[in-house]
Amino acid sequence: MSQPRSGCNTWLDELIKFNSTLPPSEDGTSQPPDSHHASEQGENSYHEQEEYFNRGGNWGTDCEAEVTNYFPEPPLAFEEGYTFLSLFDADEKSVHRKTNLYYPFSSQREWEIASWLLCLGLSMGKIDSFLLLEMGNMLGTCSRSYLVVQLSSDKMCITALIGDHVAYLLLISLTNIHMNTRLKSSLNTFLLTALLPVPKFVHRKKQMKGVLQDWLVHQCLDVVLEPLKLAARLGIMMSDPIGHSHYCFTPLASYIADTPEAMMLTCVGGKTSPVTMAMYKQFGDAFRHEPRTKSTTLAQLDVVHSHADPHNLEAFFHEAQKFRLNGIEKPFWSDWPLAEPSCFFTPESLHHIHKQFYNHDVQWITSTVGDSKLDFWFSILQPTTGYRHFHGGISKLKQVTSLCHRDIQ
Known part of the structure; x- marks a missing residue:
């Protein structure tokens, strides 16, 4: 009895199993098997199985492979149905999303810029005005990575009561770093880039000493920041922390400085706004004056150059004063692409x-x-x-x- 395919297995079990695999008869009725016919069929089935096993076959496996199940009156199925994912294919833009998950944006970078602008809380009008700028168009390109530069400089007294020793620090950071991380001084998100010189010039006029100091600061910044300006103009290949190379550009987005230093860096004289065209007599106006753009300042310097030689310091300074400029010959930001003094001098909480x-x-x-x-x-x-x-x-x-x-x- 322990051998499932031996003669001890009853022929009736095999007959019932075999009969269950047959399709129903045409008249829809099932006739019970005749006992004499069943006896003959059982003997023939037994001899067939014995002969089949003698040839080395597997009756159960071969029979099960040929079994077909019939289900009378199955439920109807229609081909016009849809699934949840088919709703995406029904969209007329689904063809573009098969190759670009961030459609209608051209890439993930462009989507990140749009998400960043929305999170700033700006109005749609201000976002549109930003996207119309050349910088906004460049930031939207998909083949570039932008390391947006943030600079800061200030004079710091390093001695007390033992001499006038001052350090002029230039620090650098990236606006790509999250604000919560950048505000933690222990994480050193601002790196010391250079120590600017603080000389004492010898000149018979005190006012010219200040002009010479301003000239020196701009020339030092021009030399120190030249690699960043070159990368902003042409781009540079850089590696990220996981070893991937990116084609990077370095526009200047922010320069943190107090008001006197901001005036010096924007090349304007005293009692003049570094970010607008207003002077001290107009500070109380009820409207905002037009911004002091890069093109305006450089155009005024071109006029000053046409009337005075920069090597004649006093004559050049007097001509610059007519435009309320401080006498700087060449600002450090003049050849920095997309650098706009009226934009990158952002307010800061301390000053x-x-x-x-x-x-x-x-x-x-x-x-x-x-x-x-x-x-x-x-x-x-x-x-x-x-x-x-x-x-x-x-x-x-x-x-x-x-x-x-x-x-x-």
């Missing part, structure tokens, strides 16, 4: 918010209410965790740092 509040708003309030009353108001304020409490007031503070400016505000 344009905290120090502006301390140097102007606090002085106005002090002149209005007096030192003693203002000190009393600060002394009765509730102490707040994370901020300094000025229990003695603010009128007699010494060596006020940027942190104090923030806490006072």
Whole structure:
């Protein structure tokens, strides 16, 4: 009985299995097998199996391979149905999305730029004006990677009470780095690029000493930043952290500087806006003046060059003053593609918010209410965790740092 294909296996089981594989009869009725006919059929089936096994065959495998299942009255199926994915193919633009997942954008880079612009919170009009610029068109190309440069420079006193020793630092970073990462000083996202010289010139006029210092700063920046300007103009192949090569360009997007230094770098004189065409007499106007563009400043310098020789420093400076310029012959950004002084001099919190509040708003309030009353108001304020409490007031503070400016505000 343990041998499934032996004579001990009953012929009736084989007959039932064989009968179940037959299609139904034409009249739709099933006739029970005659006992005499079944006996003869069972004997013939047994002799056929024995002869088949003697030839080395496998009856069960061969029979199962030829079995066809019949299902009477199956449910109807129509070919006009659709699936969820077929809805994508029904789109008239699906042909383009088969080769470009970011359609209607030409590439992933262009989609990232569009996503970045939307996350800035700008209006559609401002986004359109950006895309109309040459820089916006270049950023939209798919074959380039952009390492957008952010510079910062400032003079820092490195000695106290033992001499006038000043370090002029030039730092560099990338706007590609996320803001939360760049704000952490421990991550060193700003790298020291150069130490600019701080010389003391010998000239009979003090004003010319300042002009010479400004000339030297622009010439040093021109030399130090020449590789970045060359990469912004022609591009350069660079490797990413995983070893892939990219065709990179380095436009200048931001230069962090205080107002006096921004005026020097934009080549304008004193009491003149570094980002607009307004002068000090127009600072109170109720409208925004037109921006001081790169083309405007360079056109004014061309006029100055036509009337005075740059090597004649005093004559060149006097001609530049007619356009409220500071006498710089060649700005460092003049040959930097897409560099626009009215755009890359962006506001920063230290000088344009905290120090502006301390140097102007606090002085106005002090002149209005007096030192003693203002000190009393600060002394009765509730102490707040994370901020300094000025229990003695603010009128007699010494060596006020940027942190104090923030806490006072």
